[in-house]
Amino acid sequence: MAVALTLARMKIAVLRHSHKGAWGSMTSTGVFLGLLFSGGTLYLAATADAELLAGVYAVWMMGWILGPVVMGGGDETLKPEHFALLGLKSHRLATGLLVAAFVGLAPLISLTALLGLAVAGVRHAGPAGVLPAVPAIVLQLALFVLLSKVAVGVLGLALRSRLGAVGAGVVNGAVLAGGSQIWVFLALFDQSGVPEAVWYLPSGWGLLAVRGDLAALAGLAVLDLLLLAAWAALLARSAGAPRTSGRPRRPIRAASANGAVVAKELRTWSRDLARNHQLVFALSFAVCFGASPLLIGWDGMLPSAGPIFVVMAAGLTSNLYGTDGTALWLTMLTPGATDVRGRQRAWLAVIAPVAGVVTVGSTAVAGGQWPLVLALLPALLGGAAGLVPLLSVYGLVPGTDPHKRSGNPLRVSDDNGGLTGLAYLMLALVVVTGVPAGLAALRYGWAGVAVGLATGALCYWGLGLMAERRLRGQGPELLHAMRTGRRTGKAAASRLAALPKPQQAIAWVGFGFGSIPLFPQGIVASIFIVNDIERHSWFLATYMSPSLRWPVVIAMVLLGLTMYGMALYQVSRASPRRA
Structure with missing residues (x-):
């Protein structure tokens, strides 16, 4: 317990001094989006069917698993290799890093979304439904964090070879493409509804628990323990740099x-x-x-x-x-x-x-x-x-x-x-x-x-x-x-960090969200209009009357370019001397 508390305090200290400048602006944007998604999850918990809520929690779980994998390693505020020389046993280090993993904005946002389990419990069984919801929320959050850690650990082992790097590239690219084309899957759900398989995923076990299935609650606890043991084993094997081939290298011969x-x-x-x-x-x-x-x-x-x-x-x-x-x-x-x-x-x-x-x-x-x-x-x-x-x-x-x-x-x-x-x-x-x-x-x-x-x-x-x-x-x-x-001082990121916070926020919003009106709502929507596809998913122009479709597409493209232009203008305003 002492190790866990020490690591938690270390992470708090690091986070307290790191959320500044440009990184702080990006964090603020991420927190805003996370809270927006959490609010939507709570709204669905209060109004939608249980099947849809189970599907939403499956999306949260996949985000925890695939997000760090796609980003190439996830949260490394406290790196396991930094503690390799302390002589800590792998299970103690894994437990301490797990406690530290709950310290941060991402777990807090996910905890907010998981409060929907309590809302679903009240809808199903009245005030008594809160009792199973409390352990279900804790175990479900632990499941998300542990799945993320195990996925990153497996990725680290896979990336020690060229075959592993290629396989990770295939999976990561496919996952990001699926997230970028989420409208396709929304259209499929509109046609066939939420698949029943979401109830069998671990992300749905907490919802089953608040609906009276205590075996699902026990299953969550067992799965968390197994994942903790797996993570401890991965930590014991992850120290050190990737192995290199011992084969002799051919010299480079070139005429120029x-x-x-x-x-x-x-x-x-x-x-x-x-x-x-x-x-x-x-x-x-x-x-x-x-x-x-x-x-x-x-x-x-x-x-x-x-x-x-x-x-x-x-x-x-x-x-x-x-x-x-x-x-x-x-x-x-x-x-x-x-x-x-x-x-x-x-x-x-x-x-x-x-x-x-x-x-x-x-x-x-x-x-x-x-x-x-x-x-x-x-x-x-x-x-x-x-x-x-x-x-x-x-x-x-x-x-x-x-x-x-x-x-x-x-x-x-x-x-x-x-x-x-x-x-x-x-x-x-x-x-x-x-x-x-x-x-x-x-x-x-x-x-x-x-x-x-x-x-x-x-x-x-x-x-x-x-x-x-x-x-x-x-x-x-x-x-x-x-x-x-x-x-x-002339580097773009350094100039951006030298801006006052309001200008930083404008620049990061432009760089981060300018692609939304420019690409999906502008370029992709124009492709739909050319192919006479109407009222399709979240593409606004496809819902307009024929006389307004192209003006909406042009407006979206101009909006995206304007957002990028404003971001670049804010960077150009930064004083090189101040940077």
Whole structure:
């Protein structure tokens, strides 16, 4: 008990000093959304059928399991490896970390949602229904937290091999795509209702307990103990860094400096577990995102899989130089040299063939608009190849040197907020580079392909040149930032942190929510309108009269672009000296 209380106090101290600046703004946004979902759960507990409430709690459970897995490790405020030298037995450390895991905003928000069990108990049996609800709430919350910890532990073990990194990328990409296409599953539920299987999931056992099934309450207690034992066993095996292969490595042979950079980058793409995961994650997300509407019999989104893969791959690699850590000193030792062009060529060598196969295959299956997808593909590839090094040197987020990473190789930096903000910015900017080619293809057909080739080549050359100049002029400052973990004053995230809190909130709301009106309510809704799909799920434009559909789509796109523009404007207002 003393260990558990000590760890809980340690986490409270860490959280008290960490929710500041940009991270505090992101936390506030997350808390607001969490409380909104909790309020909706309580409303359903008071008004809806028990089957629907059981389905909602299943969603909460899946969020606890898959959320940390998708984010690459979840909450690591207290890392188990920090206590490896204290001589604590695994079950004592697991119990202490479990108690500490209940300290935080996420468990508090979930506890609020689980109060719906008490509401459901009162609806079923009157005031007496509160009695079984109290232990059910505690055990259900413990179940959520333990499932999350065990999932992260299993992920950490899986990521010690290339096969595990690939498998995790497939699962994580599919899960994120399913969450992004939640309207598809809502449409399925509208057709068939909530499946009865939700009662058999552990997330529904608490609801069964408040309805009089005490065996379900006992089952929750037993399952919690089993999960605690499993987590203790995972903690005992998770210490240490991933194993590396002992096979001899072939030397790099290249005829030029750029050729050597390309060869080095290609080997990194094939050997670095983080990059293995990024590539497979982007591919899995794109394919599942485009194929999800097939569940309701619509293949109109399938041709978008290739362009989506390019955009997602760019977002995941937006901190290209930061993930290499202090290896930048190798470039700095060569006066006047940069490796930007070599990195661009290597990035295209990895991404372009996969994007081409996915684009051609998905468009052939769906019979989509060939001019549009073939115009978007080169435009997005060129734009992404130029933006990846550019944003990486202008908004660099200090990363952990690959040889110093913990047992979870996906934890490439301690600044998850900075990585998330940089990835969102990359997604938006890459999409912008494809707009001219997309509009030209929609208006003039095959002429859009020429526009896509021209804009892609221009972005590749021009943005790459800007990145080269930045690297030559600010290379020592970037290396200092990676060595010390403190970003330079001109970095976008540092400028954002220097803003007053109201301006920070505006910027984070723009970066975090600008994609909602821009992509689903704007771009995706326009695809539905073109295919004469009406009154579909949560897409507002499909519910409008024919004369108002396109104005609503245009308004949503402009709203999304305005939100991103306001966020960028707030960042530009920050004083570099203050940052």
